[in-house]
Structures are given as C-alpha cells and as structure tokens.
Amino acid sequence: MNWTDWYTDLVDIYRVESKTVGALTKQERVRVAADIPCRIYRSPAHSPKFSSPAAYSEEEDKLACDNQVDVQAGDELVIRRGGRLGRKGPEIRAFAGEPARFYEPFGAVIPGLAHQELALYQKEYLQGAVTDVG
Numbered sequence: 647m648n649w650t651d652w653y654t655d656l657v658d659i660y661r662v663e664s665k666t667v668g669a670l671t672k673q674e675r676v677r678v679a680a681d682i683p684c685r686i687y688r689s690p691a692h693s694p695k696f697s698s699p700a701a702y703s704e705e706e707d708k709l710a711c712d713n714q715v716d717v718q719a720g721d722e723l724v725i726r727r728g729g730r731l732g733r734k735g736p737e738i739r740a741f742a743g744e745p746a747r748f749y750e751p752f753g754a755v756i757p758g759l760a761h762q763e764l765a766l767y768q769k770e771y772l773q774g775a776v777t778d779v780g
Contacts, residue, residue: 650712650758653683656729657709659742660722675722683730684711686738686766707740707766717764719744740766 659679664671687708709725711717721742727735743765750760 650683653685653711654728654730655684655686655735656726657682657684657711658724659715659717660724661718662720678721679716681729682711682715684709684715684725686725686727707768709740709742709764709766710761711764713747713749713760713762715762717742717745717762723764723766738768740768743767 657679658677659682660675661678662673663676665674687710709723717723719742723738723740723742725738725740727733727738729735745762745764747762748760750757
C-alpha cells in the first residue's frame with residue numbers, strides 16, 4: 647500500500663511575495679505550485695454560526711500531501727475535490743497551518759506512508775437568499 651494512492655484531490659498553492667517596483671515594495675499573491683496531489687480529511691460538519699453582521703461557517707479539516715511539497719503556514723490553498731480522478735467536485739479555499747511531517751521508519755511494515763499533514767483554516771461568510779421587498 648502506498649499513501650499517494652489515497653490522494654484523490656488536487657491543490658494549487660499561493661504565497662504572498664514582496665515585489666519591488668521603483669521605490670515601492672508591494673505584496674502580491676503568487677501561485678507557487680499547481681495540481682499537487684493531496685487528500686482532505688474532513689472533520690465532522692458544524693452548523694452555521696450566527697452573528698452580526700453575517701452568519702458564517704468554520705471548518706477544521708486537514709490536508710495530506712507528499713513531504714516534498716513546499717507548503718508553508720499561511721499559504722492560500724485552492725483544493726479541487728476529486729480533481730485527481732477527473733471529477734468536478736467542489737473547490738475549497740483555505741489557508742495552511744504549520745506542516746506536520748511524518749517520515750518513513752526504517753524497516754517499516756507498511757512502506758510508503760511518509761507524508762505531511764496541514765491543518766486548514768476556513769471561515770466563509772454565508773450569503774442567504776436575497777429578496778426584494780420594494
């Protein structure tokens with residue numbers, strides 16, 4: 647068994663980089679990697695939370711990918727569920743937490759399980775139905 651056989655999703659990684667133009671330095675979000683095989687592990691679903699000025703949803707998912715992938719805490723991730731299988735699943739936007747790396751132990755009984763896991767931060771404001779009362 648190989649851990650990568652379980653990677654059914656694809657992720658694009660975006661990182662903020664400084665760009666200097668003349669005397670000005672500005673921050674720009676740049677795609678640093680595309681179509682990286684991965685897998686999301688979803689936590690139990692939570693109900694929406696209601697607060698002023700809008701309701702929102704928070705998730706506590708994790709993403710697993712190869713240890714060789716350069717992903718850093720704070721990177722923006724755009725994940726396509728089922729993308730590696732050619733499916734049109736939902737697209738999820740999240741931010742990466744600190745990577746936790748798991749390495750292959752010497753003489754492993756089940757080889758191929760080395761990977762890294764990232765806690766994902768997702769907070770989306772929900773848009774309800776809009777009605778025209780005029």
